[in-house]
Amino acid sequence: MIGYILISLIILFSLVILFSGIFTVKQQTSAVLERFGKFRTIRNSGLHFKVPLIDQIAGRINLKVQQLDVLVETKTKDDVFVKLKISVQFQVIKTNVYDAFYKLESPHDQITSYVFDVVRAEVPKMKLDDVFERKDDIAIAVKQELNQAMSDYGYDIIKTLVTDIDPDAQVKAAMNRINAAEREKVAAEYIAEAERIKIVAKARAEAESKRLQGQGIADQRREIARGLEESVDVLNKVGINSQEASALIVVTQHYDTLQAIGEETNSNLILLPNSPQAGSDMLNNMIASFTASNQIGEAMRARNAELKATKEIKSRRNKIQRDQRNSDTDTREEL
Template structure:
C-alpha cells in the first residue's frame, strides 16, 4: 500500500470524525453552511457535513448575571454609587436573534441600566433612594425587558444591591443618626426623672398625711386621757381648775424625769428651778380665776363685752411656759 493511499485514508477518517460533534446541556450551537445560517442544534450528539458546514458559535442558555456600577446624583445634590445586578438569559426559541442581532449583549444591557438609573435617581432625595430602591429596580427591569426582548433576551430580575453615598455624606448621616438617638435617650431620661420626682412627691405627701393623722390621733387620745383624769379628780373633791393645774404640773415633772433618765440627752427644760412647779401652778390658778370672773360678768350683762367696756387695766394672765431649748 502506497504512502499516498495511507494519507488519504487517514484524512478521510479525520474528516469523517469531524462530521460528529456534541452540544452540552443548556447550550445551543449555531451551524452555518458556506457562511449562511443553517440551523440551531441543541444538547446531544449532532451531525454536520464536513468541509461544508461549520460551527459558527455556541450560545449559553443558562441564567447569567451582570453587575453594573453607576455613579449618579440625587435630587438634593448628593453623589452616590449604585450597584445594579441584572439576571438575564437567552430565550431558547430565539437563539438566532441573540446570536446575530446583538454582538455585545453585556454592553447593551449596561447602557440601558445607566440610562434608567440616571433618569430615576435624580428625581429622588437621598433618603428616598434608600427607601424606594425596589421601585428603581422595577423601572430598570421594565425598560430592559422592552429593549432586550427584540434581541432574544429575557430579563429575569434586576436588584439594587448597594447604594454607596460619598464618605462625607455618610459621616454626616451617622452624626445625624447619633444626635437623634441621643435626643431620644435624653427625652426618655427626662421622662424617667419626672416620674421619679412625681412618685417621690406623692410618697412624701402620703407620708405627711399619715404623719398628720397620727399626730391628730395622738392629741385626741391625750385630750381623752386628760378628760378622764379631770373626771377622776372631780370625784374626789378637786374642781376642774385645780385638776387641770395638777395635771399640767405632773406632766412637767414627768418630762423632767424622762429627760434625766436619758444619759445622752442635751435637752434643757426651762424653768427647772425647785419653785418652778409652784409658780406654774399659782399662775395657772390665777389665770383660771380671772377667766371665770370675766365669764360671770358676761353672763350678767347678757351681751358680749365691747371694746369700750373692757377695764382700763385688763387682768394679767400668766406667762406661757417656755419651750424646751436644745
C-alpha cells in the same frame, strides 16, 4: 509496502475527517452552524453531525440565566452624589438564538448603557431619602426599559435589583450623626419619664406618710385630751378644783419629761426650767394665753358685727335713694 502505507494514511485521514464532523452541545447551550460563512442551522443539546470541512460551528450561546452587576454614580434631587449597584438577571430566549447571536455584538455593554440611561433619568427626580425608600421603583423602571430594548435582540430580562446604595462618605457620616442624635433624644425622653415617675411616686409616698403621721398626731392629741379630761374628773371627785387639777397635771408632765430626758444617754443638751414654781408658771402662762386669745377673738367678732351693721345701713340708704330717684323720674314723665 509503500502502497500499504498510503492506504493506511488514507484510511486514517478519512477517519479524522469523519470524526471531525461529530460534535456535542452541552445542556442549556445552543450551537450556531454556518456553511461557507452563511448561517445554516442551530443545534441544541446532544450529539450532532456536520459536514466536515464545509460546516463550521460559528459560536455557542449560553441559555442559562446570567447576572450582570452595573455600578452607576449619579446625583439626587437634593444634590447628593450616590452610587447605585444594579444587578440585572437576563437570559437568551431559546427561540431567538439567531437574533441574540447575529444582531448584538456585546450584550453586556448594551445592557450597561441602558441601565446608566434609566438610573440617571430617575434618580435625579428623587431626594436621597426617597432613593432608599423607592429603590423598587428604580428597579422596575430599569426592567421595563431593558425589556423593551433587549427583546428585539432575543434577550429576556428576568429581574433587576438595586442591591446597594452608597452615598458620599460625608453624607453617610451626617446621616449617622442624625440617627445617633435621634436615638439620644429618645433615650433622654425615656430617662426623663422614668425620673418623673420616680419623683411622682416618691411625692405620693411622702404625702401618704405625712397624712398618716398627721392622723397619728391627731389621734395622739385626742387621746391625751381625753386622758386629761378623765384625770380632771378624778381629781374633782376628791375635792380638787379644776385649776388645782390642771396645775397638778402640768407639774406631773413636767417631771415626767425631765425623767425621760435623764434616761436618754445620747440626747443633746436641753435647758428647761426646774424650779418648784416651774409648773405653776407654765400653767399661769397658758391661762393668760388662753384669756388673751379669747379677748382678741371677742374683739374681732365685735368688729366684724359692727362692719356688717354699717354695711347693711349703707345698703339700705342706697336703696332708699334709688327708690326716690325712680319716683322722681316717674313723676316727671307723667307731667
